[in-house]
Each structure stands twice: as C-alpha cells, then as structure tokens.
Amino acid sequence: xxxxxxxxxxxxxxxxxxxxxxxxxxxxxxxxxxxxxxxxxxxxxxxxxxxxxxxxxxxxxxxxxxxxxxxxxxxxxxxxxxxxxxxx
Amino acid sequence: xxxxxxxxxxxxxxxxxxxxxxxxxxxxxxxxxxxxxxxxxxxxxxxxxxxxxxxxxxxxxxxxxxxxxxxxxxxxxxxxxxxxxxxxxxxxxxxxxxxxxxxxxxxxxxxxxxxxxxxxxxxxxxxxxxxxxxxxxxxxxxxxxxxxxxxxxxxxxxxxxxxxxxxxxxxxxxxxxxxxxxxxxxxxxxxxxxxxxxxxxxxxxxxxxxxxxxxxxxxxxxxxxxxxxxxxxxxxxxxxxxxxxxxxxxxxxxxxxxxxxxxxxxxxxxxxxxxxxxxxxxxxxxxxxxxxxxxxxxxxxxxxxxxxxxxxxxxxxxxxxxxxxxxxxxxxxxxxxxxxxxxxxxxxxxxxxxxxxxxxxxxxxxxxxxxxxxxxxxxxxxxxxxxxxxxxxxxxxxxxxxxxxxxxxxxxxxxxxxxxxxxxxxxxxxxxxxxxxxxxxxxxxxxxxxxxxxxxxxxxxxxxxxxxxxxxxxxxxxxxxxxxxxxxxxxxxxxxxxxxxxxxxxxxxxxxxxxxxxxxxxxxxxxxxxxxxxxxxxxxxxxxxxxxxxxxxxxxxxxxxxxxxxxxxxxxxx
Numbered sequence: 015x016x017x018x019x020x021x022x023x024x025x026x027x028x029x030x031x032x033x034x035x036x037x038x039x040x041x042x043x044x045x046x047x048x049x050x051x052x053x054x055x056x057x058x059x060x061x062x063x064x065x066x067x068x069x070x071x072x073x074x075x076x077x078x079x080x081x082x083x084x085x086x087x088x089x090x091x092x093x094x095x096x097x098x099x100x101x102x
Numbered sequence: 103x104x105x106x107x108x109x110x111x112x113x114x115x116x117x118x119x120x121x122x123x124x125x126x127x128x129x130x131x132x133x134x135x136x137x138x139x140x141x142x143x144x145x146x147x148x149x150x151x152x153x154x155x156x157x158x159x160x161x162x163x164x165x166x167x168x169x170x171x172x173x174x175x176x177x178x179x180x181x182x183x184x185x186x187x188x189x190x191x192x193x194x195x196x197x198x199x200x201x202x203x204x205x206x207x208x209x210x211x212x213x214x215x216x217x218x219x220x221x222x223x224x225x226x227x228x229x230x231x232x233x234x235x236x237x238x239x240x241x242x243x244x245x246x247x248x249x250x251x252x253x254x255x256x257x258x259x260x261x262x263x264x265x266x267x268x269x270x271x272x273x274x275x276x277x278x279x280x281x282x283x284x285x286x287x288x289x290x291x292x293x294x295x296x297x298x299x300x301x302x303x304x305x306x307x308x309x310x311x312x313x314x315x316x317x318x319x320x321x322x323x324x325x326x327x328x329x330x331x332x333x334x335x336x337x338x339x340x341x342x343x344x345x346x347x348x349x350x351x352x353x354x355x356x357x358x359x360x361x362x363x364x365x366x367x368x369x370x371x372x373x374x375x376x377x378x379x380x381x382x383x384x385x386x387x388x389x390x391x392x393x394x395x396x397x398x399x400x401x402x403x404x405x406x407x408x409x410x411x412x413x414x415x416x417x418x419x420x421x422x423x424x425x426x427x428x429x430x431x432x433x434x435x436x437x438x439x440x441x442x443x444x445x446x447x448x449x450x451x452x453x454x455x456x457x458x459x460x461x462x463x464x465x466x467x468x469x470x471x472x473x474x475x476x477x478x479x480x481x482x483x484x485x486x487x488x489x490x491x492x493x494x495x496x497x498x499x500x501x502x503x504x505x506x507x508x509x510x511x512x513x514x515x516x517x518x519x520x521x522x523x524x525x526x527x528x529x530x531x532x533x534x535x536x537x538x539x540x541x542x543x544x545x546x547x548x549x550x551x552x553x554x555x556x557x558x559x560x561x562x563x564x565x566x567x568x569x570x571x572x573x574x575x576x577x578x579x580x581x582x583x584x585x586x587x588x589x590x591x592x593x594x595x596x597x598x599x600x601x602x603x604x605x606x607x608x609x610x611x612x613x614x615x616x617x618x619x620x621x622x623x624x625x626x627x628x629x630x631x632x633x634x635x636x637x638x639x640x641x642x643x644x645x646x647x648x649x650x651x652x653x654x655x656x657x658x659x660x661x662x663x664x665x666x667x668x669x670x671x672x673x674x675x676x
Contacts, residue, residue: 020409021447026226030233031172034179061182062234066218068227096408100172 015080016088023098027070030061032099037061039090045081047091058091103336106309108284110329111295114304115347116282117340120320120333121260122313123267130242133203140201144194147204150244154184157240161270173297176233176269183237188215205245212238229289236268256280261322265313272297282306282324284331286313306331357637362392365640367622371648374628376432377636378608382424388633395432397556397630398495398608399424401479405440411448411475417482425490432491434533434556434606434630435483437476439465439497445472460570465498470507480515484526493531495556500538505551508532533606537561542590549601556630557594559609563587582611583664588620592659595624606630615642619676620658623651650674 024032040047040058047058051073056063058077069075079087135143162177183189188211196207212234219231256262262275262283272294275283280303288294288307298305304326316322316333323332323343332339365375376397377388388396404412404420425433441464445452450472456462469476483494496508512532519526536542537558545555559582564571566587569580581587591607598605608630611617618639621629625648631639654674658667 018409023406023408029227029230030179030183031175034175034182037182038178060186060188061179062186062188062215065227065230065233066215066222068222068224070224070226092409096410 015078016084017079018077018088018092020075020077020092020095022069022071022073022075023095024101025071027073028064028067030065032094032101033061033064035094035099036064036091039094040087042090043079043081043083043087045079045084045087047087048078050076050078103339104315104333106312106315106331106333108306108309108312108329108331109289110305110326111288111307112298112301112303112305113326114282114302115326115343115350116261116304116324117343117347118259118261118281118322120263120316120318120322121256121280122316122318123262123264130205130209131203132206135197135201135203137201140198143197143204147193147197147208147245150204150241151184151189153244154237154240155181158184164274169297169301180233180237180270183234184241189237189241205242208238208241208245225289232266232268232288232294236270239268240270261324263313263316263322267294269294269297272301275301275303282326284309284312284322284324286310357641360637360640360644361390363640363644365394365643367643367646367648367651369647369649371622373622373626373643374606375636375640375643376434376606376628376630377633378630379424379633382420384633385424385427389427391633391636393431393633393636395434395491395628396424396428397434397606397628399433399435401435401438402440405438405444405448409447409449411450411478414478414482414485417479418485421483421486421492422489425486425492429490432493434493434495435486436495436497436535437466437469437479437483440468442468450475460564466496466504466508467498467500470504473511477511477515480512481519484512484515484519484530485524487527487530488525493533493554495533495535497535497558498538498561499534499536499548500540502544502547502551505532505534505548509551535561536594537565537609539566539590542594545594545597546601549598549603552603554604554606555594555598556606556608557591557626559587559591559607559611562590562609563611566590581664582614582617583620583667585659585661585663585667588624588655588667589659591621591626592624592655595626599625604628613639615639616671616676618642619646619651619671620655622646622648623653623655623658625652 022028037059048055049058049064049067051067051069054067056067077091158177158181162174165174165177192211193207196202196210197204215234216231219228222228256279259279259281262280264285266287267283267285282304284306286309295305295307304324306324306326306329309331312331321334323335323339365373374394376395377393378398379388379396380400381403404417421435441459441462442453442456446454453463463471483492486492499505516526531553533554533556534541534548534552535558536545536555541548563580563582567579567581567584569576571577571580595605604627606628607621607626612621612629613632613635615638622643654670657670661667
C-alpha cells in the first residue's frame, strides 16, 4: 500500500466536475483507491462518496492505494492535482 | 408592486412577463411486487438507466457546442453518478430485498444519500446534492414514462420562475427565449448560478417562495445585481429599470468603444496602460481588451498547490506563450513572491510558523536563500525573452545588496544558457518593485543597479502605515490617500525620472478611478490595472488634464490628512 498527502487544488473543492475526473482516472486502475479527509475514508471510484467527503480547496487529503498497479495509479492521480483538475 | 429579496446569482436586468415552471412533484407510491416479477422490475430499472444515459449523451453534445469542454465535464460527472454503486447496486438490492417497485426503491436510495448531504456543514457541498437530484429526476421520469416539459417549448420572451432549476434545465435556457430566471432554491455557488453567469443570463436565486407568488403572465422585473424580483411593478419602477437597462447597455458599449484607443489625457499626455496577469488563462480576455502590455505577470500560481517545484521547461512554456501573444508589447514578469509555507508544501526545507510572515522570508529574500529555485525561474524567463518583449521584476527588495545579488545570478544564468547554446538575449531589463519604504526612501541608491521601478501600492501602503489589511481592528487605517503614501510615490517618480528611468505602478490603487487622477498627476509612466477595471481606468485617464492633475498633486502632498485630499478632489469634481 502507498500513501500520499495531497492538497485539494480545484478552486471550489472536490465538487461534481473534479470528482468525476478523479473517478475517471481511478477506474483506469485495478488497485483499490481510497481518499481520506479528517478521518473519513471514501472509495475513490465512487463520485457520490467523493462529493460527500466535502473536501474544500486547500484541504489536506490522504490518498491510499493498494494493488498491483498502485505506483502508476498514484502518479496518474497526483498529476490531476498538479494540473489543478484542468480548471479554466 | 411586491419586491422580494433573494441572492443575485448572475448580474443584469430582465423585464418581462413571467413564465412559471410548475414544480414537477413526481409522486412516488410504494407498491409491493410479487416475487416472480422482481427480476422484471430490476430489468425495468436497468432500461430506465440506459435511457438516462442516452439523455446525458444528448445533453453533453449540447453543452459541448454551447459552452465548451469544461462545462461538459459536469455532464460526465452526472454520468458517473448514474453509474455509482449507489444507483447500480443499491437500487436493485432494495427492489429485490424489500420486494418493492423501482420508483420507490430509487427514491429511498436518493433520500438516504440526501440525508448524508444534509449533515454536511459546508453550504457549498450541501448544495452539490442537486447534481444527484438532477440524475435522479431523469431516472424517475423514465421509470414513470413521464415526458418532461422542455423549456424549448416556450415561444415568447419571458422571465422564467421556478421552484428550482437543475443544471440540465439551465443548459437549455440559451436556446430558449428566456430573459432571465428566478428560483426559490439555490445559492450563489450552485451549478445553476455558475452556468447562468457563463451564459450571461440575469438570475436571482434563494427567493424562498417566488414560484408560488408569481403567476404566468404577471409582469416582473429581475435585478440580478441586487438580487431582487419585483412582481407587478408600477409604471415608474418599469421606467426606472428600463432606463437602468439602457444605461447598462450604453455604458458597456461606450467602454467597449475605448478598446484600441490610446490612453492619452485631454492635454495630450500619453500613458502606458497595462494589466496585471494572475495566470495565463486570463490571456484571452486580456488580448480582447487591447492593452498596452502586461505590467505585472504574477508567477505565484506556478508554485501553488503542488508537491514539487515547477520545472524550467514548464515555466519556459508558460512565459513564452504570454510573451508571444503580447509581442511586441512588453511583459513584466515578476519572480515569485512566495512565503516559506509554499516551500514546505513542495517538500523543500523552509521556515515554518513565522509569527509575522508579511515581514518574514518572502519574495527575493526567500529566493536568495534558495538559489536553485531562483536560477530556474530566471533561466526560464531568459529563455522566454526571445519570443517577445520580456522584462524581469524583483519583489520585496529592501536593500541594494539584494539587487546586486540578483544581477550576479542573472549574469550567471545568461552565461550558462549561452554555454549550453540556448538562444538568449545579451541584455534583459531588470526592475525592482518599490513596495518597502526603505526602497522608496533610498531609491537613488538602487537606481544604478536597475532599469526601471514599479510601485507596488498594496504593500507600500501596508508597510508605510504599519497596517495589516486583513486585521479587522486596523483595516480602517489602510488608506491609499494618506499624504505620507502620496509623498513617497511622488518621491519615487521624481527620483527615477531624474535618473532617466521609467516608473510603473501596480497594485489596487491603479484600479481605483478615484486614485488614478493622482497617479496621472504625479507623472507615472505606466499603470498596471486589474483587467476587470481596465476600460474604466482608460476612460478616467482620457477625461483628465495631466497639467491640472500635477497641480492637484502639488497641493495634495502638503495636506495633513487624507480627508483634506479627498475634499480637494471633490472640489475638482473627481
């Protein structure tokens, strides 16, 4: 399992659009992908659960990935954060 | 006449007859399904899901065409909601487990999630549940073979009134002939509000019961700026708003007509009118404004919210794009003005928990401690210079030695790039931000080491008056019209001009049409304005006489407080 702390980059936090992008990216990988904020952990492949995490811009979230392609999955999702979820 | 106050979601005025979209109260009843027909019930649900997928495909195509790729991502998120285990697993489980109809199972599943949203403290995230309802409503409509009334059926211009508008409804608004809309529910940050702003449709939300108080055909006025809905307005109110509407259009058109005209005063003194750029994404609107240059390209955005520092390649690409788009007009790139907290986020050892970060290790102070980061940025800027007219500006300079150190580092970067065979100019203009009083007072000592100066008014005011702008106990003391501030700026202009160097001003003072006359009177060469205020400031400059303003400044700097200065300006009709 690998873990990484990330800072939420979308201006309005993890709302529908960025959550959707997160799921699109997660579902490309076999590994189990969990996202954790303030002790609440949700499935990174469920858009509803991600939205319920209520992760605002600047919030610290922990990404936990377990599985055969965990390294690739981490790199791909981290890229989303760096690209600020391609916001305009 | 009744006036209801709500939340202005999208600015503008709409006047017209109301069209009330009756709330589609879809009544869901619980029906028990015989065991042998449960499989068929699940299949019926799956069919509705498929039909909803088709709806979303159509909606996506429409949004792509109307609003572009970024907004289309919302529809993709809706597609993922439809595919979420909540819907794909939970609903069939409820049908099979409880032996109930699909409609009931779905509404129960939606309600369970709604309750979780209700618990969220953050209003913005609580509002996100409308995305779920949007998908849920589409599904229910298919299950009930309910054909939703389409807004496209509206054939005359009208003001739409509804209990709630789902994002998918809003998308259809542009094609229909809707002047504006008002809803009972919703907040400023809901998708519906954001879409209304992008579509430039006036909108007021959060009116609680407007949909019950207005009947179709009633005359209404919608004020998207103030967040008001006026039902059955008096003739005077209509006349007043019609006038305001016409003025809005006229003012907009007048400002538009200033595009491309020089920023020259009535007595023929020309000013360089530039804009501040926070991220390259704003370039499209900046280019449309036909500005004289970028007076302050803030590069902090490159360092924000990330776990690694930006590479030379990444930076070069960003700077080149801006330089190329503006060429031959100048682009002043300011090296990053970041504090120590940014470094720690990027995994670099930096100062933590400074008690006074505004007076701490930030700007050039920080970069002179992290020469690798500094040199990477300087190299990227140097590489971008070949694409246009690029200048470099250093923030937070308080001592001459700092400028000398930057000069040395810059020379080193040039030598390195040349040795590597990278095309770079021999000479690139280097300027300093004058935002710390010591740099303003001692400017003559700094000038031999730099090519230009730019007054950063926000910090100069903050440091001169010792006022932390975010401290509510002292914000009232933050005063751009303080005579001490004006004297300092005037001193900078006089000393720099004596040495033959040009002076720019950036910061919020340039975007305040009341302060601009003073800057014009002092003879600043260029003003860097926030894009939003650019045309308005140009209008101000074009209506001034520089010689008269110079006399005004001469008087202003002898005043003992800002009230006296404001009075002087009022006397001149400014």
